[in-house]
Amino acid sequence: xxxxxxMTALIRQKLPDAEVRIVDTTGTMDHFNxxxxxxxxxxxxxMDRHRMVEGALAEARADGRIHAMSIRTEIPx
Numbered sequence: 001x002x003x004x005x006x007m008t009a010l011i012r013q014k015l016p017d018a019e020v021r022i023v024d025t026t027g028t029m030d031h032f033n034x035x036x037x038x039x040x041x042x043x044x045x046x047m048d049r050h051r052m053v054e055g056a057l058a059e060a061r062a063d064g065r066i067h068a069m070s071i072r073t074e075i076p077x
Contacts (some may be wrong), residue, residue: 001029002065007057014056015040019076021051030067037074 009029011020011034021039036051041049050071060066 002005002060003029007032007034007066010060011036011053012054014052025070032066032068033070033072035072035074037076039076041073042077046073061074 004024007022008020011018015038018041021035023033024053025031025033036053040052044052045054050073053071053073054061057066057069061069
């Protein structure tokens, strides 16, 4: 289990300007829908954007705090 604030902090360590929205989809605090908006995504292919977010959360995925996650990435307007 991981709190939304902890996930946001991990993402912002790698993407400091990120606007992060997280929804716990099951109420068990280990299945999430994650939306990340960052200028760092400008010019970056979609799969690489997702890899950036996955990389920021890699430790939490590896130790089981995050079991499943759907990622959406956007560039701020």
